[in-house]
Amino acid sequence: MSTFNLSTYLKSRKAEFLADNGEGWTVVMGNEAGDLDSLASALGYAWLRSNKSGKAIAYITTPREDFGLRAENLHALGLAGINHPFEELYCSGDPIPSQVSQFALVDHNVLDIKYASPTARVVAVIDHHEDEGQYKDTSTTDPRIVEPAGSCSSLVTRLYQSSSNLSIPPEISTLLLSAILIDTHGLKEGGKALDVDKEAAAFLIPNSLLAHKEEISASSDIQTIIHLPSVQSLAATLREEKLSVSDLSTRDLLRRDYKEYSFSRPASEDATQSFNMTRVGLATVPRRLSAFFTSSSYPIKEIQDWFDERDLSVLGILTTFRSEKGKGREQLWIIKADEGIAEKLLQGLESSEELKLKRLDFPKFVGNADTADESEDDDAEEVTADEARFGDSFVARAYNQGNAKATRKQTAPILRGLLEGL
Numbered sequence: 528m529s530t531f532n533l534s535t536y537l538k539s540r541k542a543e544f545l546a547d548n549g550e551g552w553t554v555v556m557g558n559e560a561g562d563l564d565s566l567a568s569a570l571g572y573a574w575l576r577s578n579k580s581g582k583a584i585a586y587i588t589t590p591r592e593d594f595g596l597r598a599e600n601l602h603a604l605g606l607a608g609i610n611h612p613f614e615e616l617y618c619s620g621d622p623i624p625s626q627v628s629q630f631a632l633v634d635h636n637v638l639d640i641k642y643a644s645p646t647a648r649v650v651a652v653i654d655h656h657e658d659e660g661q662y663k664d665t666s667t668t669d670p671r672i673v674e675p676a677g678s679c680s681s682l683v684t685r686l687y688q689s690s691s692n693l694s695i696p697p698e699i700s701t702l703l704l705s706a707i708l709i710d711t712h713g714l715k716e717g718g719k720a721l722d723v724d725k726e727a728a729a730f731l732i733p734n735s736l737l738a739h740k741e742e743i744s745a746s747s748d749i750q751t752i753i754h755l756p757s758v759q760s761l762a763a764t765l766r767e768e769k770l771s772v773s774d775l776s777t778r779d780l781l782r783r784d785y786k787e788y789s790f791s792r793p794a795s796e797d798a799t800q801s802f803n804m805t806r807v808g809l810a811t812v813p814r815r816l817s818a819f820f821t822s823s824s825y826p827i828k829e830i831q832d833w834f835d836e837r838d839l840s841v842l843g844i845l846t847t848f849r850s851e852k853g854k855g856r857e858q859l860w861i862i863k864a865d866e867g868i869a870e871k872l873l874q875g876l877e878s879s880e881e882l883k884l885k886r887l888d889f890p891k892f893v894g895n896a897d898t899a900d901e902s903e904d905d906d907a908e909e910v911t912a913d914e915a916r917f918g919d920s921f922v923a924r925a926y927n928q929g930n931a932k933a934t935r936k937q938t939a940p941i942l943r944g945l946l947e948g949l
Contacts, residue, residue: 533698534608537570537585537615540577544584544617549624553583553650556642557679558635560786560811561589561619563600563765564679567706568633571683571699572653576631578693583631590620596775596783598768603705606736607698634679637661640789653686655679657940677719678710684727700734703727704758705765713762714753719932728753737761770813777822777829781844784811787837788939790946792868805868805946807841808833809935815848816858816887816925827916834862841872843942845928845935857928859884859938862921868949869922875945876926881937883929889916 544552555573557565566587573585591613594601609615623642630638631651637659638649649662651669655676662668676682680703687695707728711720714728729749737757752758772780786809791802812819820826834842842862850856859882861873877884917923 531696531698532608533696534615536574537609540584541615541617543582545624547582547624547626549627551582552627553581553629553631554586554623554627555583555631555633555651556586557588557633558786559588559639560784561587561593561597561600562634562784563597563603564706564710565634566600567603567702568653568679568683571680571703572631572633572651572686574696574699575683575686575690575693576651579690584617587616587618589618591616591618592620593782596779598771599705599709599765602765602768603702606701606705633683636673653679653682655682656936675721677721677724678707678727680704680706680710681721681724681727684731685723688727688730695731695734697734697736700731701736704731704735704737705761707731708758708762709765709769712766713759725749725753728758732758772813775822777819777826778833780812780814780819780822781810781830781833784813785809786935786939787839788943790943792946792949805840806838807843807942807946808837808839809843809845809939809942811935812844812846813848814846816844816846816860818848819844819846830862831917831921840868841942841946843938845938847934856931857933858887858926859928860923860925862917862923868946871949872942872945873922873924876941879941881930881941882933884926885929887925887927889923889925 553573553576555569555576557569566589569585569587573583576583589597589600594611594613604610604613628644628646629648629650630642631653632638632649633653635656636652636654638647649668652662652671652673654673655678656673658673662671665671670686672682674682684703684707687693707724708714711724712718714720714725726749729752732752732755737755772783775783788807788809790805790807792805793802814822823829830842830844844860844862846858846860848856848858859876861876876882877886
């Protein structure tokens with residue numbers, strides 16, 4: 528019986544890392560949104576790299592005090608024996624030792640500028656987002672894996688599958704499995720799950736803490752394994768936790784699952800620079816817009832405050848929810864600063880065949896969670912001016928998103944193409 532304890536292991540690794548002032552260590556980090564996939568991928572790859580390629584530590588991009596914004600992360604960490612106050616984790620807000628120079632990126636493929644330095648090197652990339660084309664020299668960046676998958680944790684798991692001399696700890700297996708389940712909606716047929724996700728889950732389940740190995744016979748196939756009651760129960764629990772956001776304020780909902788981008792666009796002919804940088808924030812919110820606008824007494828002010836705090840030119844709020852028909856849908860709501868790009872950007876979004884946006888009547892849902900109509904046709908019957916709600920400095924529009932499968936992962940590249948082409 529294994530005596531491995533993930534919490535104890537992480538405490539000792541963190542102490543060694545700080546004692547070494549980070550020298551010779553690889554810092555493994557997920558993306559800034561800090562979802563379960565980033566968290567599990569960072570912890571999973573850090574353990575693997577430590578046992579194959581030298582000293583590595585996972586860097587959790589969520590500040591320790593903000594862990595409560597993601598109940599699903601807390602649940603998965605708890606299953607792995609990691610609980611409040613999470614002192615064993617190395618988190619955003621903790622000091623970065625001066626000798627840190629090596630980074631491994633999981634669930635994104637470009638090092639955030641705040642970690643960049645003349646000595647910084649990216650030594651590994653494992654991601655399932657659009658490839659931004661950096662760190663392609665495999666003599667210095669190995670592995671470099673950027674390919675489609677429902678969950679980045681599946682790509683990390685595949686590295687374990689090819690490391691036959693290593694036994695994956697059950698806590699790590701459970702974290703990776705949890706991330707795959709929540710990202711693929713329980714490996715739902717016809718959804719986001721690809722073969723790599725199903726194969727990863729089938730590998731992880733017998734090695735996890737679910738303690739249902741007795742249900743798996745030597746002849747069990749992938750479909751049998753991933754549809755075990757214990758697996759589907761965990762998937763349902765994680766989804767329920769993810770949707771438990773009713774107590775969060777507008778500001779908390781905006782920063783809970785948030786990513787920021789800087790896109791370059793051509794400058795005007797009389798400008799002193801050849802391009803302008805446009806800062807864009809995209810917040811994914813697991814509530815429909817009508818409910819989102821009841822999350823605080825003054826939601827529009829909190830949105831404007833967040834806009835100013837982050838010094839944004841564009842803020843997109845992508846809401847996801849369940850309708851009465853039981854189908855997942857998304858609404859995309861765009862807030863634009865008036866920099867002369869609003870009209871062209873919004874026209875570009877509205878013409879996107881991938882998003883399939885339909886304008887919503889703004890006053891229909893602002894301030895009343897009970898008045899938003901489930902019908903797409905009714906929602907689009909009459910459109911009124913939205914801009915006045917945010918004042919003359921902003922152009923704001925709300926949309927129903929016809930393609931419910933398109934997430935931020937698809938929206939961000941669309942925005943990049945539109946802004947860089949203006």
